[in-house]
Amino acid sequence: MERATLEAPEISCDHCIQTIRKSVEKLPGVQFVSGDPDGKQVVVEYDPGQTPLGGIEAAMEEEGYPVKK
Numbered sequence: 001m002e003r004a005t006l007e008a009p010e011i012s013c014d015h016c017i018q019t020i021r022k023s024v025e026k027l028p029g030v031q032f033v034s035g036d037p038d039g040k041q042v043v044v045e046y047d048p049g050q051t052p053l054g055g056i057e058a059a060m061e062e063e064g065y066p067v068k069k
Contacts (some may be wrong), residue, residue: 001031003045004053007068008060011040016065023059027051 005045015034020042024033029050035042044056057067 001045002048003043004044004056006044006057006060007040008042008043008065009035009040010065011035011042013037017042019063020060021063023063024028024056027055027059030056 008020014037017037021033024030024042024044027046027050028043029047031047032045033042037059038048042060046053046056060067
């Protein structure tokens, strides 16, 4: 299991976090998703053998929250 903290500047509220959570939790191997709208960050615990980090980033971007790299 790996843990990643992703910065997404477009996050502005708890609704944003809920939208990201619903999308990312559907991915195989994702165990935990949490977010901080004030810090504009999302923390994800996942199995990279099932879903690589790029897949998580893509799911967030599809919802309108691009990840800052």
